Amino acid sequence: MTYTQTQDSLTGGVPDQGEVLRLLEPDGSRVADATLDPWVSDLSPHELRALHRDMVLTRRLDAEGVALQRQGQLALWAPCRGQEAVQVGTALALAPGDFVFPSYREHGVLLGRGAQPADYVLAWRGEEHSAYDHTTINAAPPQIIIGAQSLHATGWAMGAQRDGSTDVAVAYYGDGATSQGDVNEAMVFASSFRAPVVFVCSNNQWAISEPVTVQAKYPIAGRAPGFGIPSLRIDGNDALACVAAMRWALDRARLGEGPSFIEAVTYRMGPHTTSDDPTRYREPGEVEAWAQRDPIERLEAYLRAEGILDDSGLDEVARAADALAAEVRAACIGATTRAPETMFDHVYAEPHAGLDRQKAEYVDYLAGFEK
Amino acid sequence: MTYTQTQDSLTGGVPDQGEVLRLLEPDGSRVADATLDPWVSDLSPHELRALHRDMVLTRRLDAEGVALQRQGQLALWAPCRGQEAVQVGTALALAPGDFVFPSYREHGVLLGRGAQPADYVLAWRGEEHSAYDHTTINAAPPQIIIGAQSLHATGWAMGAQRDGSTDVAVAYYGDGATSQGDVNEAMVFASSFRAPVVFVCSNNQWAISEPVTVQAKYPIAGRAPGFGIPSLRIDGNDALACVAAMRWALDRARLGEGPSFIEAVTYRMGPHTTSDDPTRYREPGEVEAWAQRDPIERLEAYLRAEGILDDSGLDEVARAADALAAEVRAACIGATTRAPETMFDHVYAEPHAGLDRQKAEYVDYLAGFEK
Amino acid sequence: MTALTLGAAINAGLSKALENDDKVLLMGEDIGKLGGVFRVTDGLQQRFGAQRVVDTPLAEAGIVGTAVGLALRGYRPVVEIQFDGFVYPAFDQIVCQVAKLHYRSNGRIRMPLVIRIPWAGGVGAAEHHSESPEAYFVHTAGLRVVAASNPQDAYVMLRQAVASDDPVIFFEPKRLYHSKGEVDLDADLADAPPMHLARVAREGTDATIVTYGAQVRTALDAALAAEDEGVSLEVIDLRSLSPIDMNTVAASVRKTGRVVVTHEAAREAGVGAELVASITEQCFHYLETPPQRVTGHDIPYPPSKLEKHHVPDLDRILFAVDRVLEREEGVLR
Amino acid sequence: MTALTLGAAINAGLSKALENDDKVLLMGEDIGKLGGVFRVTDGLQQRFGAQRVVDTPLAEAGIVGTAVGLALRGYRPVVEIQFDGFVYPAFDQIVCQVAKLHYRSNGRIRMPLVIRIPWAGGVGAAEHHSESPEAYFVHTAGLRVVAASNPQDAYVMLRQAVASDDPVIFFEPKRLYHSKGEVDLDADLADAPPMHLARVAREGTDATIVTYGAQVRTALDAALAAEDEGVSLEVIDLRSLSPIDMNTVAASVRKTGRVVVTHEAAREAGVGAELVASITEQCFHYLETPPQRVTGHDIPYPPSKLEKHHVPDLDRILFAVDRVLEREEGVLR
Ligand SMILES: Cc1ncc(C[n+]2csc(CCOP(=O)(O)OP(=O)(O)O)c2C)c(N)n1
Ligand SMILES: Cc1ncc(C[n+]2csc(CCOP(=O)(O)OP(=O)(O)O)c2C)c(N)n1
């Protein structure tokens, strides 16, 4: 549903938690939506195949992350299975100059931005805090402090605005994050300065063990309008809806109409991270029900029905996915830990006598063992 | 206007900044309002006179604060002139067991809670951080950290809820405060736990030199519904509307319906504090325009027209106000500064050897000068 | 006595506190059904209900700020911050409100709040999950700060913290959560050593190691190793970081004349700085050599593959012991 | 040279920075039309426009967090926190983001951010308006922390801070805002002493006073008074609190053998603790007497009528000088 700030009687109109905008039904059949339709009418078969392909790649990559963790190659992994549509769909809508501020779970967004195999895993392995060069893929380091990146995105957008560019910043975060002060302050700043920023909230129903109802008794998308930010509540397992909503938001931003908010209603099929045991807090039935709304199967059904994708196309994608997984695995297993004294580097950009001394002392100390 | 979370078309319905609920026009004539009317239908002439009286007392007290500061008796004062209706009106609606969490400007709320003369001034004089006993007047110390008290009120309400009582917590803050993370987190917690708390936002158009439009492009009352909290936007210079809205909110809280939000649209007639020079940032015309909507004159006109108040009644109130001012002045000028070593007290509730030693050393040190 | 892990000992302490006083309640992220990401609150919501073991929205300022309100209403909230690195969003509420309300109200308001923080590194965790923020709180007047180093202390000190009318920052060394020790679950709090006293964890005569939290174990290991070299080290477990029990520390330093202070947190203006300064002020004429600090480097916590070079280990402690002992042929090698 | 107040010197520095680099912008509460509550940004919005001198919503995490984003986009934001006591809501953004992003990105991201903080007490202000939070930032790796004590330094160091590619916490002693001094507005930054070096504010031989910010003036007054008693005090103005220029400090202490450290902030784990610890480590064999700390007490900042007993004054400094000099007949009385 779409939300804006409105006046109403006191008793009126809290929308049902379930109402979302969509273009694809769970079985893949195409439905009309006046708000979203215009934004995907020009999607070519090629683009649709790319959308599907990146989702499959993301799922495969994610499975590889889980496997690598199980094998002791990674310290941790935050699975994104089930959330491929919102991650890939929104990333696909971006222009190269746009800049994303992801959380730790946005593997599909990084993929959409062109991340390299090592980029996905080195941080989870404990080799680096952040592996990739933010300027190469126009993505900030994954954010672990819940919600903090929403302000960074807003500030970056304020900069883009000052530069007179049409670049847009995108903040990705979860349903749990919406409770944080930072996320709300970001809406205040974005609205006040009409910053070209898009807030993408992946409402995957859970913040670790807490159901979304702990954070919000009413749809999250209903908050932004109160700050003067239009919002859409979409089916986050419908890749077409995700592309469309993102294009709507990006277009607003590029036209100088300011920030937008997207609540993508989706589901975290896996555990919170590989350290988590979701059987402690949720029913298997719930997971099964969401499995019926799988974003990849849904898009596949649609593309097959439209004649855009066939078995051989699917095979090709599966092979690409295996290849990516192999590359990621190789990048992970082949990683070497850097020399200990490098941990003193890049604390400061400019020389720092005190720290240089600490480094020198530690190098001497280590050298003592070699004698 | 009243707000709830609603769905609407993307282009629809941002209410005009000016729309407010009211029962008294600026000239004092009574108008009907379906939402508010039921809540004041039982107000007796006696209660109406008390409402008026407390507003006059607040104004006089406030003027005395300014005068005492000018005379060097107070370090600072934050004038509340123009905001008497929302402060006194909302306080009048409270039950004794309710607990208020004021900001630094809520002199009229403290008065409504039964503060004593010294309570208003000792903190502003620099004698104490907070002068009054919070349990005597059921009011937390005035809060200077903008917005922090909104969470305290919410927590207190969660406690009242656990006690099975019908006590309600009230957080008072300004328009500027609505930008703070804390204030938004308070709405999240209040909504999530259905806490019996009322948020009273005195939108006095300014946060020091910043007009409310820096904080909010759209009416502030429109935010709460997004969090699942019903809100009213009222004329904060209309004392009847303030009583009514507060009764509506308190009633909801006592019935277990959870939090409510009131935006009282008012105006800060004076400077931000006695240190401020508002001529640097606002037009005299604006102040004059708001002077036409004075809350005390408005109520006076209404009460006179209704035959509830006459010249002799007004004289009596004026005398009471002068008497209060004299008491406040006496409490202020008569205040003595406590012994320096008391500054070491009450850092901890339980013994603290290190600090006891610091205190003893300082006492010794001071004693050295007396030799 | 019962053999319990440090995590289980805290669970037992929380359970006892909930049992003994209706006004005690627990708040935090994922502490209910899940029992906390470290399972420290396991089973407590089931036992005491969702009104007393409360899963909160994901907002640390909100958690601490509402706990302040609950305290004002007469409750004794025990708040869990999920990891050390997530306490900062609550910093304003802790420093300006929790720490100051008793003072601000001239003693009329009490803040019997406990803020539990799974703490510090060495467990291969992701960024922001291995922080040692204790110095920030030690520098803040109005707070008490304690750190448990073993299950028995964890159990007793948790209960003492809940019983205290002052706000207590309660640090739980996460790399010891699974380490076991004997706990006297029926211990009378009145007989237990008060929370603010340090403990001589091991007696020795040649030099003193002052430390706290998980580093106590490392220091004891170092002392064992030194013993093999004929060096006798005294190890002091501070337990309380604010106030610091300088009587116990100074007595030891006056005896040994040599001291090494160690912690995981950064060195600059850390707790070690306070210790060295206080020791110098109070034991100047007893010191044979300058005190040595062995701390985390003045860097953000590094990626976990490098953490073993950041968290002071036995070797780095012995290296410093050599220096305070002015040994050419070191204990270390 | 021009005679300027410290506030006006900062205004001139900001103006120059805005002039010299399009990427510099100012953000804060009430810094535009009002020119800041201390008028430090007076006239700048009028001159450089509302896109470069930005009145922000009332939210400190928001101010610092959006500044982080602006820095990522290539800007050099100079942020004003209205008063010392209001920096805590931004603490998480400062400690977890501002301080760590360069490290986290292996040096790829730069955070050329300046956070200006009107600072400390002695001006009869209300609660939360007289805080000395510097130790929190000194303890945080990744930040540079400086404190100006006079108009010339304020002007030059502000410009150096803006020019630095590292984040700088810039403390402005508010009780000196109106004190005047000569400022060389045309000084070439390249010729000026770098921001991280301390300054010997007064030479002396009997003892060293180490301090910073507004306390420099108090220390100089103490030195003057001591001179009358035939005692020669050296006064060191640290200027930079992180890093601390220990070369300058140690050189002085090696010369005098006696040292008093003074600051307004609380003592426990404060900057003075770091100084005493470092001095002891580096100058142990030169010290004749134990170093003395003269600091704010370990209490929340008291009501302003009592602040003269909290902020160290000339007498308390001289009292400590007597102790490090072991004078029976004190300088003080
Ligand atoms: C400030 C902060 N508090 C707590 C945490 C611990 N934590 C990590 S993920 C998480 C849940 C986040 O939920 P949500 O925002 O819905 O994102 P999701 O994990 O579902 O993608 C929590 C509580 C954190 N990383 N940062
Ligand atoms: C956290 C914090 N930031 C900044 C300030 C400084 N300050 C004091 S009052 C004020 C404006 C508050 O405006 P508003 O909330 O509208 O309340 P009003 O003063 O208008 O009653 C500001 C910025 C503060 N006290 N606390």
Ligand SMILES: [Mg+2]
């Ligand atoms: Mg989630």
Ligand SMILES: [Mg+2]
């Ligand atoms: Mg206001």
